[in-house]
Amino acid sequence: MDSREQVFKLRSIRRTYQVGSELVHALDGLDLEIYDREFIAVTGTSGSGKSTLMHTLGFMDSPSSGEMFFEGKDVSRINRSARARLRATRIGFVFQSFNLLPKLSVLENVLLPLVYGRTRMENKKELGMAALERVGMEHRSTHRPSQLSGGERQRVAIARALTNRPRLILADEPTGNLDSKNRSRIMDLFGSLLEEGITLALVTHDDEVAQYAKRRIRMQDGKIVEDDAP
Template sequence: MPKMSSRLVDRPSFEMTMSDSRTVFELQDIRRTYQVGSEFVHAIDGLDLQIQDGEFIAVIGTSGSGKSTLMHTLGFMDSPTSGQMSFEGEDVSNIGRGVRARLRSTRIGFVFQSYNLLPKLSVLDNVLLPLIYGRQNSINKKELGYSVLKRVGMEHRASHRPSQLSGGERQRVAIARSLVNKPRLILADEPTGNLDTKNRGRIMDLFGSLLDEGITLALVTHDDVVAQYAQRRIRMQDGKIVEDDGR
């Protein structure tokens, strides 16, 4: 059994309070090892990282370097194999499933590399999924859903199913879904990978206005133009950060 050192573990009805510190995340010597048969894959291999409030970070690096694994770790989708991790000043290295789920759905907006839209739900219902913990009534939820779809130019497709959309349209819906719970931090894995220049510009403008609103943004990209928008670039290689121009 891992040592349960976090105060969060003892508080099932835990609600985050804003920390005084400007540090959103602090990671120390984080490792994530997968075992496939008798082979061990070190997807993250001793990574140290601090993310400050309001930062805009681009995570770059070759395929297989651990970018998505890092995003899943920051997004509380996946637990590190070892290492220390704090979020808003609280130790989250060993928190349980319930706390992780709550943090994920109340504090973080996540855009998956593969969109992860549910095929049987409409665009609007997909966008409303993160509100599962919210207490809004259905009319408020719908309004909220339409407002975020509008921000990505997809309100006219609210009743469509994901299969009836183009790849770029699905990507924009996935971005809308990440905004609906008004997160403090947005983690986006290749959010512009399927967009044409016009829509890429539109999404980058949207990210710009979210930053103005005080959101912290970390996105994975293979696109130099997108990476140049960021204030800080982190390059990953073999599960490690090998370059960080913000430090």
């Protein structure tokens, strides 16, 4: 049996969208367990439900039905503010298009996740600089995102995902806009986060990227059809 702590348990999760008169089953009875310090790559063809799964795990979207446990607690039917709180404090997100705000400096972008908290400004800056150091971008703290390369922008986005010291990082095609050199750099960075105790789940359609993960899951039609969990 597995003695590691369970981060997520999903049971018969469905997420259905109504599009006109048609029902789209983005997640169609999905079961999944995620354990502490796992590094999971989620693959599958376009439309198989990968992003919907990431949004569900990140409390950005609610399942239409099914059971969901986070750190052993039933979160299937928690309200909006409880979801927002978990999203802001326990989860870090990384996106394919980086999603940095162009008018803010690198440091200001990294501090964005702290706006909801009560952290004092000096402490915020310290946390932000520490996050930038972890990704090797502290020397660019006053730059604007437009002054950085794609790989550097993604490192800043990862720093932003780290500011709140999340339990879990969710990344949807984080290397999709990067060349191969930056791709391996970002994947090495994810590998080092794992060693620091973070649990990781990332979506990719790139087999090379998936090889960095310890566990590979393949989705099809809103279900998991392959899982090489040890």
